[in-house]
Structure formats: C-alpha cells, structure tokens
Amino acid sequence: MRSTILDRKFSYNRQTEQHSKYERSGVGMASSIKQMTAEINIDAERSELAAEWSHFQDALNRAGRIILSTHENPDGDGIGAQLALCEHLKMLGKDVRILNCSQAPSVLEFLDPNGWLEVYDHGNDEAWLKDCDLGVAFDLGDFRRLHEVGENLVMHKVPLACIDHHPQMGYGENGSPYRYTLIDFTAPSTGTLVWQYLRSYRKEAITRTMADALYTALVTDTGSFKYDNTDGRAHLMAMDLMQAGVHPYYIHKRVYEQRTHAQTMLLGVVIKYIQYSADHRIGWCVLTKERFAEAGAELDDVEGFSEFIRTIKGVQVSALITEVEPGKTRVSMRSKGSLPINDVAEQMGGGGHAFASGISLDQTWQEVEAQLLPLLEAKVANFNFEDGA
Ligand SMILES: [Mn+2]
Numbered sequence: 001m002r003s004t005i006l007d008r009k010f011s012y013n014r015q016t017e018q019h020s021k022y023e024r025s026g027v028g029m030a031s032s033i034k035q036m037t038a039e040i041n042i043d044a045e046r047s048e049l050a051a052e053w054s055h056f057q058d059a060l061n062r063a064g065r066i067i068l069s070t071h072e073n074p075d076g077d078g079i080g081a082q083l084a085l086c087e088h089l090k091m092l093g094k095d096v097r098i099l100n101c102s103q104a105p106s107v108l109e110f111l112d113p114n115g116w117l118e119v120y121d122h123g124n125d126e127a128w129l130k131d132c133d134l135g136v137a138f139d140l141g142d143f144r145r146l147h148e149v150g151e152n153l154v155m156h157k158v159p160l161a162c163i164d165h166h167p168q169m170g171y172g173e174n175g176s177p178y179r180y181t182l183i184d185f186t187a188p189s190t191g192t193l194v195w196q197y198l199r200s201y202r203k204e205a206i207t208r209t210m211a212d213a214l215y216t217a218l219v220t221d222t223g224s225f226k227y228d229n230t231d232g233r234a235h236l237m238a239m240d241l242m243q244a245g246v247h248p249y250y251i252h253k254r255v256y257e258q259r260t261h262a263q264t265m266l267l268g269v270v271i272k273y274i275q276y277s278a279d280h281r282i283g284w285c286v287l288t289k290e291r292f293a294e295a296g297a298e299l300d301d302v303e304g305f306s307e308f309i310r311t312i313k314g315v316q317v318s319a320l321i322t323e324v325e326p327g328k329t330r331v332s333m334r335s336k337g338s339l340p341i342n343d344v345a346e347q348m349g350g351g352g353h354a355f356a357s358g359i360s361l362d363q364t365w366q367e368v369e370a371q372l373l374p375l376l377e378a379k380v381a382n383f384n385f386e387d388g389a
Contacts, residue, residue, distance in 0.1 A: 040232040042240070044193075044200040049182055056161055056180045057201050063133035065095040067158070069120075070138040071145035072102045076220030076255065078139035079104050079111065080213040081163065081191040085136065086116050087210050088202055099125055101147040107258045111213045120149045130156040139190040141166030142351055143177055150177075163193050167342070169351050188234040191217025195237050211244035215251055223307065224252070228337045228355060259303075266297035270305045270320070274312075277373060278380045283309045284319040284373075286365055289326070299324060306332040316385060317341055317376055321365050329368040331359040339383050344375045 044053040060066070068086055070078030082098050089096040099120040104112070118125075129149075135158045137143070143150055153160060154177055161180035162168075165187040171177065187193050191214045198206055206214075218237055222230045225238070242248070259267075266287075274285045287302065295301075302322055309318035316339055322330045331350065335341045340354035348371060350359025361368055 037232070037236060040236055042196060042199060042233065042236055044196040046200075047184070047196060049184060052180060052182055053197060053200065056182060056197075059134055059159065059161065059180060060089070060094075063094065065128075065132045065134075066097075067129055067132045067135045067149075067153070068096065068098045068138065069100055069135065069146055069149045069153075071140050071142075072100075072147060074100055074102065074104050075139070076108060077189045077191055077217040079108050079117065080215075080217030080220070081138045081189070081194045082136075083111055083116065083213040084191065084194050084198065084206075084210040084217075087207065087213075088198060091204070097128070099129070099149055101149050107255055108216070110254050111209075111216060113209065120152075122148055122152070126152055129153065129158070132156075132158045134158070135160045137162045137178075138164065138194075139166070140164055140168075142169050143171060153177075163190055163197075165190055165193065166353065167351070169346070186231075188229045188231060188237075189217045189221035191215075191221070192233060192237055195240070199240075206241070206244045208245035211241040211246045212251060215241045215246045215248070216255060219248075219251060220255065224256070229353075260301065262295065262297040263301045263303055265295040266292070266301045267305065267308070269295040269297075270308065274309060276315075278377050280312075280314040281316045281380045281385070282319070282373070282376050283312055283315040283317075284321065284369075285309060286321045286323070286369060288323045288365060306334045310334040310336055317380060319372065319376070321369055321372070323365045324360075327362060327364055329361050329363055329365045331361075331368060331372060333357050333359075338385050339379060341376070341379070344372070344379060347375060348372065 041047050044050065047053070066089060068082040070082055086096055086098050097118060098116050099118050101120055103119050104117050129152055135153045137146060137160060140146065140162065141164065146153070159179045160177055161182065162178040163182045165184055167185065168183065182193055184193055195214050198210070215238065218234060219225070222234055225234060269291050270285050270287070273291060274283055276283050285305065292298065299322070302320070306318050306320040309315060309320065316336050318334045320332045324330050333341050333345060333356070335355040337355050342352050342354050342357040345351055345357035345359050348359045349361060350357060352358050
C-alpha cells in the first residue's frame with residue numbers, strides 16, 4: 001500500500017529521532033540505515049511491476065534483433081537509460097541498435113564512447129528495423145514523440161515495450177501500442193527502472209560505462225537531486241552506481257559545466273525580458289527570432305531557462321515560450337512543486353510531469369502566449385500556496 005504524505009512525515013520524524021539517539025550512543029547506525037533502506041524497493045523482481053518485468057525478460061531472451069529508441073530532442077534520462085541497456089544486450093550477443101529520431105545533445109557524447117547512438121534514416125535503416133523482434137521505447141510519455149521510428153515500428157508490427165515514468169498519452173484510436181508496459185510514475189528517472197532491471201536480471205556487475213550512463217539519467221531528471229521526485233530510491237541508486245565506479249563531479253562537469261558563450265548570452269537575454277503576472281507568481285519569457293539574434297544564439301542553445309525562471313523568489317510557475325520558426329512555438333513550463341501544471345499543458349495539446357511539462361504548437365508565439373497566460377493565471381488565482389515559497 002502506498003503511504004500517504006502524513007505517513008511519510010510521521011516516519012521521517014521517527015527516523016530523525018532514531019538517528020540522533022543512535023548518534024548519541026554511537027552504535028546501531030548501520031542497522032538503522034539498513035532498516036530504512038530495506039523499505040525501499042530497488043529490484044525489479046520485487047517491485048509492483050515484477051510480473052511485467054518477467055514477461056519483458058522472456059521477450060528479451062527470445063529476441064535476436066532489438067531496437068532501442070527515445071523521444072525527439074533526447075535528454076540525459078532517455079539517452080542514459082538506452083545506452084545502459086544497449087551495453088547489457090550487446091554483452092549478451094544481441095543484434096541491438098539505438099535509433100532515435102533526432103540527435104543527442106553534444107554534452108552527452110561522452111557517455112557513448114562506442115558511437116552507438118544513431119539517428120534513424122528511413123532509407124537506410126527501415127530494412128533493418130522491419131526484422132526486429134522487439135522494440136523498446138524509453139522515457140516517452142507520448143508515443144508520437146518517436147515520430148518516424150514509431151510509425152515504422154507500428155507499420156512493421158514490431159512488438160513493443162515501454163520503459164517510462166511519465167503519464168502516457170497520444171496512443172491514438174488503436175489504444176496502447178505496447179505489449180510490455182514498464183511504467184512507474186514514482187520512479188525518479190527512466191534510468192532508475194533500467195537500473196532496477198539490471199540489478200535483478202543481469203548476472204555480471206554493472207560496468208563503469210553503464211553506471212555513468214545511468215547516473216547521468218538520474219542526475220539530469222532529478223535536477224541533481226533537487227526536484228520533488230528525489231526520493232530514497234534515487235539516493236540508493238546513486239550510492240550503488242558510485243560503487244560501480246561513478247565519480248559524481250566528473251559527471252557534473254561533463255553535463256553541467258559546459259555552458260557555451262552563445263548560451264550565456266541567451267541567458268542574459270532571457271533575464272532581460274522576463275515578465276511577471278499574478279503578483280510575481282507567474283514568471284515567463286518569450287524567445288523570439290529577434291531575441292535569438294540579439295544574443296547571437298540558435299534554437300539549440302535553449303537549455304534550462306524555464307528552470308532558471310522558477311528559481312526566482314515568489315515565482316510558483318515559470319514558462320519559456322520559444323519561437324521555433326514563424327508559426328511554430330514551443331513552451332516549456334515548470335512549477336515549484338505545489339501547483340501541478342501538466343493539465344494546462346494537456347489542455348493545449350502538450351503533456352509531461354505534474355511540475356515539468358511542455359507543449360509544441362503550430363501557432364505563432366503571440367497566439368500561444370495569449371492562450372497560455374489566462375490559463376495559468378486562473379490556476380494560480382484559485383490555488384492556496386501554503387508553504388509561502
Ligand atoms: Mn525522464
């Protein structure tokens with residue numbers, strides 16, 4: 001049974017008290033940690049999805065050729081999860097390829113020393129894809145975000161598995177495209193699910209390259225252990241991966257200390273044009289083509305700006321509205337963790353997590369802004385923010 005927030009608060013207080021008691025006496029600390037960690041599920045075969053993992057394992061065992069894919073504009077979670085599983089499957093002698101519909105960000109290239117990340121090319125790759133025994137989709141949320149890869153997989157009736165921690169949408173009229181559904185909304189990252197799978201079903205130890213990939217998945221999706229999804233499982237996973245050789249600061253440097261000059265200039269432009277509404281509870285910025293030009297930056301330089309706006313004191317909900325091209329607009333929204341905003345995203349045809357969601361629309365940025373702001377303002381007006389953050 002899932003514990004309520006009240007239960008969690010209670011057990012937290014109890015653990016804190018126990019902690020200080022053990023600290024004073026200087027004994028029993030290890031057993032106290034053991035007790036605390038025993039309650040956290042870290043193995044796939046003991047999770048609520050145990051039966052589904054076991055079906056998935058049978059499918060993997062039977063499969064000779066396997067395709068792995070994640071959403072367009074892939075992130076550290078999707079990439080990390082698929083690289084770790086790819087290495088595992090290659091070691092088992094499977095004919096496995098990672099084919100994504102778009103390129104991984106260059107900061108993540110260090111995770112792929114063997115060049116396994118490929119961009120799907122219909123002309124060259126369809127012949128290989130159509131004979132796949134299994135397709136695994138990672139971190140998707142919305143099946144349509146596989147684009148051509150997804151369409152080709154459905155067309156050639158390749159059995160599909162989904163490893164994810166997003167609420168699902170975009171299945172279309174035929175219902176779920178997946179035969180195996182490994183979805184856990186409570187997982188801090190998709191990489192966490194792959195880690196749990198490997199812990200249960202891999203005989204050998206997790207390698208350093210797998211550990212780096214999975215740690216990157218975890219760190220990027222929890223905002224370096226800051227976001228609301230950071231739980232005991234996240235920290236246990238980090239500890240386990242450190243045992244497998246991960247150096248946290250090495251990963252941090254490679255992922256986060258890489259801001260280019262153009263991105264820095266663009267951040268300056270974002271700061272310059274932030275607007276507020278609802279007594280500063282909503283903060284947003286529009287990145288138009290003119291503003292990109294002002295920074296000397298490109299679309300690819302957009303990185304983490306909606307998170308940045310959220311960090312401003314008093315801001316509960318942040319949005320970055322990006323003009324992708326005239327008549328095409330992208331919105332990235334964040335919430336400080338009191339007010340879910342994915343319903344607003346869904347209302348406008350987007351989706352995502354409760355506190356981090358997005359929308360892509362074939363509309364001008366002015367049209368998108370004019371729709372989005374009233375929706376956010378209405379939500380904020382009707383919500384009682386208790387923690388005063
Ligand atoms: Mn994710």
